Amino acid sequence: MSVITTRTALIEQGRWLTVQDCKRVLVVVHTVTFAQRLREVFGLLAADLRIQVVFTTAPHVFGNGVKEYLQELGIVAMPWEDALRTDFDLALAAGSRGVHELRTPVVRVSHGAGHIKLLTDTSLLAPGEARSPGMLSPQHLLHEGRVGPAAITYAHERDIAELARSCPEALPVAHVVGDPCVDRITAGMARREQYRGALGVAPGERLVTVASTWGPTSTFGRIDALLPHLLHQLPGAADRVALLVHPNVFAGHGAWQVRGWLAGCRGHGIALVPPEADWQAVLIASDVIIGDHGSLTAYGTLTDAALLLTPGPRREISAYSPAARLAATAPALLPAHPLAEQLDYAVSQFTPGQYDEVATLLSSAPGDFHRRMRSVLYRLLGLGEPASPPVVPPLPLPGPLERWETGASAWADTWADTGAVR
Template identity: 70%
Template sequence: MVVHTVTFAQRLREVFELLETDLRIQLVFTVAPHAFGNGLTEFLQGLGIATVPWEEALRAEFDLALAAGSRGVHELRTPVVRISHGAGQIKLLTDVSTLAPGERRSPGMLSRQHLMHEGRLVPAAIVYAHDRDLKELGLSCPEALAVAHVAGDPCVDRITAGRPRRASYRRALGIEDGQRLVVVTSTWGPTSTFERIDSLLPQLLSQLPRDLYRVAMLVHPNVFAGHGTRQVRAWLSCCQSRGIAVVPPEADWQGPLIAADWIIGDHGSLTAYGTLTDAVMLLTAAWRREVSDGSPAALLSAVAPVVSPGYSLAEQLEYAAQLHRPGQYDHVAAALSSAPGQFHRRMRSIVYSMLGLGEPARPPFVAPPPPPPSLTRWEISVGSGTML
């Protein structure tokens, strides 16, 4: 298991939990170099996972390697399986310096730059969430079509399994009768909600009465890894001192998302996954040029209302709720996976086939998200000396 970041580790967990109880298989984890790798070793240790040094992993020979990132995997001496790590192929390739004149700017995991190395296709298998990814792959890197598979999205399947438990998630979070939950989601990068949090904070801090609204912030782990956990906590300490929960990067985010009455977000994966819930959606900022046409984020940006900094946030939430209709975002949710409910079965089949092993004679179990802790656990400010 080649792990680059906390985000990638969270997605790979959906795969290694399918394999780890099989007595025929030994899982070995290594941390590959990455700019957003801060906090990853601690995250893995929290799961009880020991790692081998990256340099040792490069020298050793394994039967198979699984990765959600591309950096350095071409150096491995083993077949590599690449899996997607977000909600659809949303973000376009950021490093355009390697593009030839007129070459398409594809999403990262559909681009030649992320799949090829010195003219060689690196992955022995590539796992995508949706059939439309294969169409784009045929345009951007046709050499990869022969090893591409569509398995669906594990987060889609888990959120769907957890939706009937929404009431229990709200109780676990401490949402009382008459209170409603606002979840603010942010990806990373210059056009993310977090990078513009200074314009949203005054509304969150002063315009949502605590007795009526509870607020939780789900910030991408790359934000914590890039800026440093202490710095991010310090920047957001004013939120926590006013009763806004800042969910730590290692926490399971699916329960709070399912429990939300409103989701305010950007073009990140969590906002897109929010369309699977009953929440009313609102968007922040202008980031349309950053996302791929036809992606869940692009579809959502065409229909969801946008937060206006100059107006009462409470009034905007209520107005958006009045406009909301059941099934309003079904077409966005459908763009997340073309194999709903099938990721774990299909993914297990791919891995066992590549290992040359028969699958266990039992279906894989897809557990709903675990009950989250109370929001009060994450509403404590940095100044109190208590860790998130």
């Protein structure tokens, strides 16, 4: 019997544990992206001696890197098969795959900046049924015609209005709690100069961040068209460039391959930020963000950065999402014009507050995620909340961009200094 299986048995039997009679909460981690969002949630339970938090890694096509991510946090996950056979008081999950098999009530946690991408597998739709984003669709929320989760958390009241149209059966378990990334970025703006200094951006230098989601229509999916412009037109004497690439790109292709494709950037002052690193601090420190239809670009509306959008798949994006609203207002990057000129134009036309209308679509409870989320969890656990506000540490200072050079050099050690979520 393995160490992990033995530990599972001890949890089930309650023997030989120093802290006993705990409520048991299972955290189900499918991908690194989901783990980063869930960290904001399970962190709310960490200091409560009445609660034992246990982790498992569920099968997923983008599951590469999850075990390493958890190990960096000091977490050893139990096997998925053992988790399915074990009783818990509550489970937390950001993904849907396999969670209906658990023997416990499940809290589904939204991730990303709004619900952007429409359901891709249209074979699951009934004739004439409209496509909805995953966390708003019956295909992700119902199992055998019944609502699976005990609670589903959303960032905005508009999500509830959309849910009433797409999956009204889930309304009784839906909760608006806000968005932790909105809260952290908003609070972190006061430390912008500190983040720029920690990244090694000198006074007078311009930090250009290229933000990419995953998939063939993402910025990285078309990096062959953008990369020559970055290499030969940027960086100038006053430019620093950082690439923020979605963890699913690393998980799908492998970190070695992604670094290999970008090895030509080495020596050109272009840094590839590792998927575990503090991406929120990079966004806050940016002067310009070149982004696509992904969450990172939408979160960029909370910062003082000018935005420049790469072409996106309009038919694959929810029309009510922040990404769709941003695509209708932000300047578009055109390959026929020099990149440096387009960046200068975007900066000259940008005014503070230009994207406030988009930013307000990210959360209808700004500054209140951790309090609201904690209330949902403790109510489901049948416990009184701690008699103090949730402790939310500020974003840590990131490491210098020089440590994130592309190429063959290792970047795994950067996580030792960082701890934000994606």
